[in-house]
Amino acid sequence: MSGLPPKVQAKLAMLKDAEQQALTIMTSTQRMISENEKAHGLNPTGDKAAVLAREIIRLQALQPAHQERYKTLANLNAKVERYLETLPANVELDDAKSIKLKPRSDESHLQAVQRLRVEIMGLISERGRVERASPTTKEMKAQARLYVQSLALKGTPHLVIEHGKFEMNFGRGVIGESFTTPEEVLAWVDPAMLLRRLEAMIDEMPKPARQMDADDRKQRLDEIKRELFDLERRECAHLDAAREEGALIEHRPNVDVKALLGLVTSRPRASAA
Structure with a gap:
């Protein structure tokens, strides 16, 4: 999609690269399994056959994880593409302000992500309760x-x-x-x-178990929306920082696309008279 901010374009490229790498690993593993099975068929007995059999078992054990990672990344990129396709043609797009992480001395990026995800799930649960709240x-x-x-x-x-x-x-x-x-x-x-x-x-x-008047309900839903976006931005920032250090942490499948891309959208520009 043309007109995307530079950092968003870079994030899209990174996500596409990750999907392609996952596809390469998956197809390469499948090819090695096939080659080893073929070699084992030609040499069904002896020490070489035992080595080939062990290698086939090892590769087959790895393949489900490779397949799942490729599927997850492909679905995530498809979700991003669908979101971008639905944006109005005249919407303003900007890079979100960079997140400055303040890692805790006793906490790794993985531990920070796990903590943030607990908070995210808690807010999502609260959002559901607020949405279901009855009128007073x-x-x-x-x-x-x-x-x-x-x-x-x-x-x-x-x-x-x-x-x-x-x-x-x-x-x-x-x-x-x-x-x-x-x-x-x-x-x-x-x-x-x-x-x-x-x-x-x-x-x-x-x-009812929970009653809220319309104004309070709307206010809390708006607050949850802002809090969730902030938490998800921090989560994605930790994932990016971990990747730069060589550690791989996968994105949640239901991550907010705008938080994932670091994208800010504003109201469509007024049409010229």
Whole structure:
């Protein structure tokens, strides 16, 4: 994709290189297995056959890990490509500010990644709980009030008054539109009574394990989003630093693509008049 910031392009190239290297190792291992099996077929007995058999077993034991690593990297790169393809054409793309790691004296990069992943999983779990949080009782009753008002408006009849004629029509009488429902008529006749009954039902409902009003729920979800991005950026920074030191730590399959690439997106630029 053209227009990507320099550091993002470098990260994409590194991810592609890692996938290609994993593919090379996987196919090379499979080729060596085939060659050794062929050689063993030509020399089925003797010391050489025993050496070949042991080598075949060793390579076959390694191959599942090679296959899994290639599959993981290929899926990760496919995920990145899908994300980039969905970006609006006019979105602003920038490199994220570099993360300055402050490693603990008693902690390796692997240990730091493990600690961060525990924190990440904790935030993801909390996000799920916040998303499932029920409205507060006050909000439920406010929704009930709006619902009754909406019903009463829909249930308001149409009057036909002429000399010698007085009619009250609840049916809308328009093809394609539904007729007035009993609850709409009830809300028009006595909205206060209907609201009281609904509020009583709300009071009698079992109290949910977690209730949050809409503003608090949105605020906490926004905070979790920012905290998660920061943790994942630090996680990826430790992975990069470990790689530079010769240690390989794989990315999580569900890592945030923007955190992985160090990519910052901003609102699309306004179109020229």
